[in-house]
Amino acid sequence: MPTVAVSDVAEGDFLLDVREDDEWQTGHAAGALHIPISEFVARFGELTEAAPQDGRVHVICRSGGRSAQVTMYLVQQGVDAVNVDGGMQMWEALGRPVVDDKGQPGSVL
Known part of the structure; x- marks a missing residue:
């Protein structure tokens, strides 16, 4: 499965967060699209509308x-998708910005 490190995610890269609402x-990372894994298949169209066609x-x-x-599901659908290794825990540990749902500094559960 295609995987990248958090450090390989550049500012402006399209980020899909599949964690649950709480x-x-x-x-979360500012600018990420949020579709919980529990709703992903039903809301797949939101991703196809939001994701860059060539990105x-x-x-x-x-x-x-x-x-x-x-990621595995998306690759099977022909989407150029990669898993971010270490997830939001690593994102936060590396000092990448995390905001809450009000845009204030947040933390990772």
Whole structure:
């Protein structure tokens, strides 16, 4: 499965967060699209509308397990998708910005 390190995700790269609502509200990467894994198949159209047609989708969750499942699904659908290794825990550990649902500094559950 295609995987990238958090450090390989550049500002402006398309990021899909598949964690659940409570995790998202507490802290997420600014600018990420949020579609919980539990709703992903039903809301797949939101991704196809939002994702760049010629760009890569970076999929992230808390630690990498759920995002790996979604990445595999997307690759099977012909989407250029990669799993972000270490997820939001690594994102936060590396000092990347995390905001809550009000745009204030957040934290990762």
